[in-house]
Amino acid sequence: MQKRWWQSSVVYQIYPRSFQDSNGDGIGDLKGITSRLPYIKELGADVIWLSPVYQSPNDDNGYDISDYRAIMKEFGTMADFDELLSQAHRLGLKIVMDLVVNHTSDEHRWFAESRKSKDNPYRDYYIWREGKDGGAPNNWGSCFGGSAWQKDEATGMYYLHLFSRKQPDLNWDNPVVRDEVFDMMDWWLQKGIDGFRMDVISLISKPDGLPDGEAGPTGYASFLLNANGPHEHEYLREMNRRVLSKYDLLTVGECAGVTLEETKSYANLDGSELSMVFQFEHMDADADPVLGRYAKQCKDIPKLKAILSRWQKGLDGIAWNSLYWDNHDQPRVVSRYGDDSDEYRERSAKMLATCLHMMQGTPYIYQGEELGMTNFPWQSISQMNDIESLGNYRDMLKKGLIDEQEGLVMLRARSRDNARTPMQWDAGENAGFTTGTPWLPVNPNHETINAEEQRSRADSVFHYYQKLIALRKQMDVIVYGHYELLLPEDPDLFVYTREWKGERLLVVCNFSGKEVPFERPQAFRDARRLIANYEEESPEGVVRPWEAYVLHQQ
Ligand code: GLC
Ligand code: CA
Numbered sequence: 001m002q003k004r005w006w007q008s009s010v011v012y013q014i015y016p017r018s019f020q021d022s023n024g025d026g027i028g029d030l031k032g033i034t035s036r037l038p039y040i041k042e043l044g045a046d047v048i049w050l051s052p053v054y055q056s057p058n059d060d061n062g063y064d065i066s067d068y069r070a071i072m073k074e075f076g077t078m079a080d081f082d083e084l085l086s087q088a089h090r091l092g093l094k095i096v097m098d099l100v101v102n103h104t105s106d107e108h109r110w111f112a113e114s115r116k117s118k119d120n121p122y123r124d125y126y127i128w129r130e131g132k133d134g135g136a137p138n139n140w141g142s143c144f145g146g147s148a149w150q151k152d153e154a155t156g157m158y159y160l161h162l163f164s165r166k167q168p169d170l171n172w173d174n175p176v177v178r179d180e181v182f183d184m185m186d187w188w189l190q191k192g193i194d195g196f197r198m199d200v201i202s203l204i205s206k207p208d209g210l211p212d213g214e215a216g217p218t219g220y221a222s223f224l225l226n227a228n229g230p231h232e233h234e235y236l237r238e239m240n241r242r243v244l245s246k247y248d249l250l251t252v253g254e255c256a257g258v259t260l261e262e263t264k265s266y267a268n269l270d271g272s273e274l275s276m277v278f279q280f281e282h283m284d285a286d287a288d289p290v291l292g293r294y295a296k297q298c299k300d301i302p303k304l305k306a307i308l309s310r311w312q313k314g315l316d317g318i319a320w321n322s323l324y325w326d327n328h329d330q331p332r333v334v335s336r337y338g339d340d341s342d343e344y345r346e347r348s349a350k351m352l353a354t355c356l357h358m359m360q361g362t363p364y365i366y367q368g369e370e371l372g373m374t375n376f377p378w379q380s381i382s383q384m385n386d387i388e389s390l391g392n393y394r395d396m397l398k399k400g401l402i403d404e405q406e407g408l409v410m411l412r413a414r415s416r417d418n419a420r421t422p423m424q425w426d427a428g429e430n431a432g433f434t435t436g437t438p439w440l441p442v443n444p445n446h447e448t449i450n451a452e453e454q455r456s457r458a459d460s461v462f463h464y465y466q467k468l469i470a471l472r473k474q475m476d477v478i479v480y481g482h483y484e485l486l487l488p489e490d491p492d493l494f495v496y497t498r499e500w501k502g503e504r505l506l507v508v509c510n511f512s513g514k515e516v517p518f519e520r521p522q523a524f525r526d527a528r529r530l531i532a533n534y535e536e537e538s539p540e541g542v543v544r545p546w547e548a549y550v551l552h553q554q
Pocket of ligand 2: 022023027
């Protein structure tokens, strides 16, 4: 197997709006990011994924782009971007950009043209259909609630938007659209960026004939219906041939609805498509079977283990995994699978980190995860901003699936806003994020949970992440080792081994606040402890609450 640089990398994701404000307008910006590069360097991550920084009317906080070759005014200028890129490179940090090309903003020049008339040269850049029986062309629901179709005044036809009305889907079947996208990608690569994270890239090829789907209660049906369409791999291979293969890049496709089998094509080690994908099966492990992810949490550790293990084993030697718990679309993992109370927050955050970072694949850390940042204590829906959770909330209220109180409980646990509250830099006002009024409230727990405090304390979550990253840089068994799950049925313990060229690791993680009986396997009797979240050795026969440790046998 040929080794690639991105296999031993650790990626740090920045959500620019919430990372660091440099001019007091309450919104994070590029200069702010540049000023914090040394922090990421200190942590040890070597790649930064920037969520979108392009010009956008911000209907979906930058995931609705109106000009792919301009920087959002609130974030700064192209000169600020160039400065960020060169400072990052000077520190040995790579920059991966978000690429949002399933859709544009409705304020993009292409769409402004497209909607003008049926014979406009840009008409076929988007997906237009006549209505049916006085309504939308089919029954697809938008991922943000409501129909996926919007009737447009000028021509009386409907355009498709799998996300908000202000995010019309591009028509990838049009070769001119592909030319435009590939040119634009090349323009950024010429600047020297190091790769792309491709937004909902699994949705670009729509099913032939756009058939009706089974309309699920939350409108997610069209999401699944559109995943991995008939020309998906053809278009990605074309992109690879025409653009990606000319550079040495990290590419990661966000692949809603992707299966393990499909991933063997998307992320094949032969390099014909992408480096890796973000799959969603483990994110959906706690979703409600009917209402989906915006519903009550159904934690099921054996299920979570089965999913992650299937991906670990299924891709080994064939394709490459990404590893993540958190991103800008997910609630905070310590509040989700850990225990965010004062007593166990740090312990459980370290346990979750251990469990993920000892697997095969490229780990992603979302800003603040390395501090064990938690969900926000939302008091009311009116404090929230996220178009997706609010859209689904309104839909579910309207359909009588929830009442307001249940809705608040649901969004407290699930809203994407939990990930988007400002980064907690210090204990001061607004956590050092801004001198102005932050666009989303700062979590009051920044007084105790913040980067400054953790950098100064040896046993902090920050230093634990630092150590995990350093170990990955030193040990091939962590990067490449074969994976084997032990105790699949155990409801609390997540235990697995890794093996590479005679070296072996045992990873033991307790996903509960209880003491759980456990007999250490014979093969690891004299193994050395590599990293652990308790100072004292684990006692014989049990694993302590939220305990995690890794043993290394040579
Ligand atoms: C992806 C992004 C998400 C965005 C959506 C539409 O899922 O991660 O933030 O809302 O695509 O672009
Ligand atoms: Ca700012």
